[in-house]
Amino acid sequence: MKYTLPLLMCCLLIFITSCDQISSNSQPNLETETASDDTSAISIFEKRILPIFQAKNPSSCTECHLSGVDLKDYIHSSQAETFASLVNVGLVDVKNPDDSKILQFINRRPEQPNLITDKARKREFEAFRSWIRLAVKDPDLLAAKVVEAIGPQVSDEVIRHARKDRVLASFMDNIWTEVGRCAACHSPDRNNKQVKEHGEQVSWIKLSDPEATLNYMVEAGIIDSDDPLESMLLTKPALQVEHGGGQKIVVGDRTYKQFRKFIDDYASVVNAKYTTDTLPEKSDEVSLVTDIWFKITDVPAQYDKMLMQVDLFRKTDNGWSEHRVATGDRLVFGKGNLWQQSLSLAGQRGSQWADEMKSKRLPRGRYLVKIYIDQTGMLKKDFRAELGKEDFIGQVEIDSRWKAGYGSMATSQFPQQ
Ligand code: HEC
Ligand code: HEC
Structure with a gap:
């Protein structure tokens, strides 16, 4: 008697497993998108919506949203809860089911959609539309209560x-x-x-x-x-x-x-x-690499292999420009008493100069050159650090045409100290 139960269970297990094999071998999966019993909301929910919820693969949303939101976020494991929640947050329109916002979300396509994703999108759209059309006619679903919030876990900003x-x-x-x-x-x-x-x-x-x-x-x-x-x-x-x-x-x-x-x-x-709270701040400055080269000669050898940053300010009617208009940074070549680098144009985001500089040209004229050197190696320790007042070494003025090309390099002398 003691052994009968385990033995029985064992037989049962073998039976189930072999049945399973038989059924999956003898009945290949012939389900299509318009399965004939898709006449009730619950069967559509179970056959076509739940699989989206359980799928390992992300939904079509990820073609535009790299994270933060997915169609899975809008499905609960129970049909009634899913429906009640979607109605509650205004994503299902009970009166005009085809105008439901969730359908608009799903129907959003990039200009050049990925073929596989686009197929998935079509499947998701048709599943939700068929389900919503039937669900809005079901009095039990209409009476269902919201139990749990639905939608993405993160804020709109994220x-x-x-x-x-x-x-x-x-x-x-x-x-x-x-x-x-x-x-x-x-x-x-x-x-x-x-x-x-x-x-x-x-x-x-x-x-x-x-x-x-x-x-x-x-x-x-x-x-x-x-x-x-x-x-x-x-x-x-x-x-x-x-x-x-x-x-x-x-x-x-x-x-x-x-x-x-x-x-x-x-x-x-x-x-x-x-x-x-952890979203990064957008920087105020935009920059653009150019082929305009700038050389500074007579750099004291003591600065060998230190990072030297050179900021250019443009002469305006009211003195030097408030913000730098170009910049370059590179290690000093001490043996040659030399610093040279191709300049990056820099401008405040949204400013007129930020737009003009897309031409990759620096207008000819007079500029103030401010020089900073990282003498303590602080940037190596904290790459986010910025050189500031303490690292300021000196300044010179230059008048140049700023022609592009290594061969047309503008040159200045290191300021006398
Ligand atoms: C073709 C690209 C694209 C696809 C695909 C896409 N979205 Fe969006 N989504 C956007 C854009 C663009 C915005 C912001 C502009 C807007 O709200 O009109 C946005 C905004 C949103 C917002 C609002 C956040 C905010 O900025 O206020 C949610 C929520 C959202 N989408 C969910 C989804 C879901 C869920 C899917 C998949 C079913 C999806 N999206 C598919 C492009 C897309
Ligand atoms: C003077 C020529 C030259 C310049 C300029 C140059 N590289 Fe390279 N780079 C190479 C060569 C040659 C290889 C192939 C050998 C190797 O893997 O190191 C390479 C390989 C690479 C690879 C590996 C590619 C792969 O898939 O295997 C990366 C990444 C890379 N460089 C990044 C950069 C970046 C970023 C810059 C600009 C800041 C840059 N390189 C500038 C010559 C250059």
Whole structure:
């Protein structure tokens, strides 16, 4: 008697398992989108809505929302609760079911939708529409009570920040404007030699296509959202690993700051790490790399290998401009008493100059050059730090035509100390 129950259960288990096998072998899954018994709300909910809720794959929303909101957020495990909650927050319109806002959410498509996502979107849309049409006629559902809140867990600000168009705008601001520094070896129109020597993967810049460039960088691990500091976009040019192009940036310089800003932000977005309080602040300044070079001679050798930042202020009718209009930063070459760098134009976001500078030209004329040097290595310790009054070394004035090209470099002398 003692052993009968376990034995019985064992037999039962074997029976169930084999039944399961039989049924799944003999009845291939022939369900289509318009299954014949889709005549009741509950059957549609169970067959076509719940699977969206339980799916491992994200819904069509993620084509535009990298995190923060998903169609799953609008489904509860019970039909009645789902319906009552959606009506309660105004996403289902009981009087005009086809005008329900949830359907408008689902129906939002990018201009060039991904084919697979677009298919999923169609399936989601038809499932919700069929379900809502029947549900609004069901007195039990109409009488159902809200038990639990429905919708995204994060604030609208977080949802907005994680939108793909916003992420792409930040990519443009922080990375696309800088890749001019890398183009000679990484842009497919200029890097025949590098491709021959190292292979196609050196062409990570996709010509005139920032979105494709971002997608490729993520795919290839050049931007690593699991381990941001391992992103090759940082480790290669900062020479933390071997780099065929040598050292192009140093920890804490402006380019490094911008790369980090985007990479850290991107990682937080795709890993859904943000709350309203931790959203990053938008910087007031926008910048653009140019091919206008600037050289400063007679730099004292004592500043060798220190990061020197040079800010340019333009002569206006009321004195020097309030904000810098161009900037450059690079390590001092002490042995040659030299500092030289291609300038980045810089302007306050939304200002007239920020618009004008898109021409990548610096108007000829008189400029004040302010020089800062990081003598304590503080940027290496905290890449977010900014050089300020204490790091100010001196200033000079220059009149130049600021012609583009390495060969037409403007030159100034280091200020007398
Ligand atoms: C084609 C791109 C796109 C798709 C796909 C998309 N959305 Fe959006 N969504 C946007 C845009 C753009 C906004 C902000 C502008 C607006 O509200 O009109 C937005 C705003 C929102 C908001 C409001 C947050 C705010 O800014 O106030 C919610 C909630 C939302 N979407 C949910 C969803 C859900 C759920 C899905 C999937 C069923 C989805 N979205 C699919 C582009 C999209
Ligand atoms: C003078 C040429 C040159 C310049 C300029 C240059 N690189 Fe490179 N880079 C190379 C070469 C050559 C390789 C291939 C060998 C290697 O992996 O180090 C490479 C490889 C890379 C890779 C790895 C690509 C992959 O998928 O394997 C990254 C990322 C990279 N560079 C980033 C940069 C960044 C960012 C800049 C600009 C700030 C830059 N490089 C500027 C020559 C250059």
